Amino acid sequence: MVVPDAHKAPGTTVARPGGPAILGGFAAGELALYAMHPADALLAAVLATAAAFAVGLADDLRAMGGWFKPVALVAAAVPILAIGAYDTDLAFPLFGEVHIPVLYVGVVVAMMVVMGNTVNSIDVLNGVASGVMAISGAALAAALVVMGRHDAAAACAPIVGMSIALWRHHRSPSRVFPGDSGALALGCMYGAVAIHGGAEVVAAIIMLPAITNSFLFLSSMRRIIEHREAARPTRVLPDLRLEATGDARAPVTLVRLLLMGGPMTEPAIARAILRMSAFSACLGVATAAASQAVMA
């Protein structure tokens, strides 16, 4: 299947979805790890990612309403809860842990729904979702090493390797788009590994640019809708640079804020988002390191 690339010359089409390759790459890596060191959490991560992929594939094949993905992504939490691949202590950096045996079920569900949808919401430009995931996966691995969770850090390796491989084909000019199946799978595999490592808050800090984008979108629209249902926050100029529109009905997004200073090319905006992702990655790893030092 091919779809138009909205930020390129008219008639430019790109293959979509890359979700099957993303799921296959991640599953192959995690199952190889499982063969060497059997851990239920690795199987749970693969099954959770497969569930998110299935939700996204349904949306790829037939455009669903705005509520479909947030609600259906609860299915991605089911394998983790059913296998019991989680700890019931929620760690807050610098302050310690709280024991929440019942409430942690909600944390698992929230983690999968939020991570899946935030990565999906930032998949708007060539190379951004794949680049953000490569940076975030590497930062989560580093944070988990700092926290002494080497087993969970190893589980990040397939995320990083697969994201870099995807980025080579996804960067501008894209030859493949992840699609909803790929973006939701990327977010949920990250969330599942963060739960495995007990690094939920640190993982959220690392992913702050994507979370900021989702927050800006929701706070400006004040309801859950699909991007395609909202007015466009940007327009493409004849020289193919992007410019923010003044449309008050359009959502506020990270890209729209980055364009406040004037028009930019798509690769320049992507680089700005990846620099921001690297910044929050450093913030997350530094927070994990500071937390370890305080708790020692």
Next chain:
Amino acid sequence: MRHARVYAMVVAMWALMIAGGGIAVNVLGPIHAQDESGEAAVSAAKAAAAVGLVVAWVWALSRIKSAIFSPRRA
């Protein structure tokens, strides 16, 4: 820096997450019931407080967003 205000938003979110964690661990965490029958009520109260924290977090973030990106500062 050209995009300093967007970075400021990210740092504000980070600070709110850390502060929220501090409240959860130091205020909500130590609350326990006297007996086992009261534990469910305490858990429900903690859950309500956690939801309240999230609502307050979103409200504070909205105010910070408005302050950072207000037209007067643009």
